[in-house]
Amino acid sequence: MALADTARALVDRRLRARQMHLWLGILLAAIAIISLATGASGTSLWSALFRLASGDGISLTERVVLWDIRAPRTLLGICVGGALAVSGAVMQGLFRNPLADPGLLGVSAGASLGAITAIVLGGLLPFGLGAFLGAALLPILAFVGAWLTMMVLYAVATRSGRTSVATMLLAGIALGALAAAFSGLLIFRADDMQLRELTFWNLGSLSGSSWSKILLAGPVILIATAFATTLAHGLNGLALGEASAHHIGIPVQRTKNLAILTVSGATGAAVAVSGGIGFIGIVVPHLLRLATGPDHHGLLVNSALLGASLLLLADIFARFVVAPAELPIGIVTALIGTPVFMWILLRQRGVVDL
């Protein structure tokens, strides 16, 4: 039958997206190994592994460098990169707009405000509650900050099911500025100890990675990413607009709520452990849409893999370029991300259709 022939002759972008899971997985594994193997101390992953395998045992330095520094840093990089890229992809699907990004639209700033509130005002909590929440307070408030920002942003930017680009960008900028202003107020009020803590938190880097941070952020990010992949069908439908999504059988309200929660959870957790790292959320889904199309079924998983790879790569670069010092990773992602983003905009002017 002629129709079946055309069906076969066409390059199915869904198939290509699925094949890409494998390639991006291999890429991520390779970069993760490089990340484990390189660093300022000159400790060799391979010799340590060799000695471990031959039963000689490894030195304390090797143990500390590999297990307590590089391993959590690599894992955290994977979590944060994946979280930022998936947040970007989900947010773009939700707002039906390729320019939506948690960093650009103030969601990261909202999460930061939450985190800063935790650092500065955390001591004011009644003692029992403070002790109960402990180190979890910061990620919890970061999540609440991101979630509130998302809710306000969506309520302002979306009227009767359509998102206005101009309103979305302006509202995002305004919310970001407002969050930054409140953050400034809190910083103004902070004492010296808190300022020290804030400065370290705010560096926007993976340099403070530790297993305890992974325990805090990792589960949230894993759960949020897992939920995000279940949203693929709904986000595809939302691309037609809220009304048409309902007509083709998508539970619109539930999809929107889940998407908002997912983005808030992933962004909040990522910001809580790494400060604000920009451009991963906007560049990664864009590149993948160019390669395999906008179908969210493949896009969300591929975004997680490529986002993790890119962030790790940027981190390796940040550690390597001015070793033994390191650059804040936000500078690196912006340096790589901005030209790519501009190039996409110029090339895709017709198709992006703002």
Add this chain to the structure above:
Amino acid sequence: MIAATNITLRYGRNTVLDDLSFQADPGQFTAIVGPNGSGKTSLLKALTGEMPIDGKVSVSGCDIAATPAWHLATLRAVLPQATVLSFPFQALEVVRLGQARNTMRDGTLPHQALARVGLSGYEDRFYQELSGGEQQRVQLARVLCQVWTPVENGTPRWLLLDEPVSSLDIGHQLEIMQIARDYANAGGGVIAVMHDLNLSAMFADRVVLMKSGAILADGTASNVLTDQNVSQTYECRVQTRTVPQDEAWFLLPQGAALRPD
């Protein structure tokens, strides 16, 4: 049967539909006509559940306010006036969005739907790069894909079309109207909001004439679209004719004048 009972729809303080009742039967092509702002699109939106209303709308016995979206989607498909997509979807991918889960395995259905609207060979064209009329036909293919068989397990299914042909040339207008006609002939139901009175008269079994949020007349084209009714609702003087041998109704724009007598 699609039935709306005593529905009232307000935009802010404006009452667009006031205590209106309407029903349409499967196997029929029902055209809703009327001037701009007469409430015909609002009526369609009330029937699809897109707008919150006072009153009750049911599709094949299911109250749409109480039926989950996935179930409604198996009973009826809706074609909006125009659809803007922000992502670089290809035509076939757009059509596939309409495909219900239970027919997902049938990979040829989206191709058949595209062929049905005359867009074979457009599968991998980017939606954004298509003309307005082609985009509208891609959307129609998506809608057809959703309710491909007009009758499923004895339950008729519905096409709700909001100005399906207003951005098309005459050849494609006839083609699309014929698709809707065939759907009704095969036992499905079609409700279309129409601007073109001649096309409505040619293809629809029943014409519903609306003005100011109320139904002014309801019946066959030649009964509803009388000189007096049309002149009154559209506020211009027109003369309608019928082709003698088969009594087909038509309107000649040349016979119209701006003001009613």
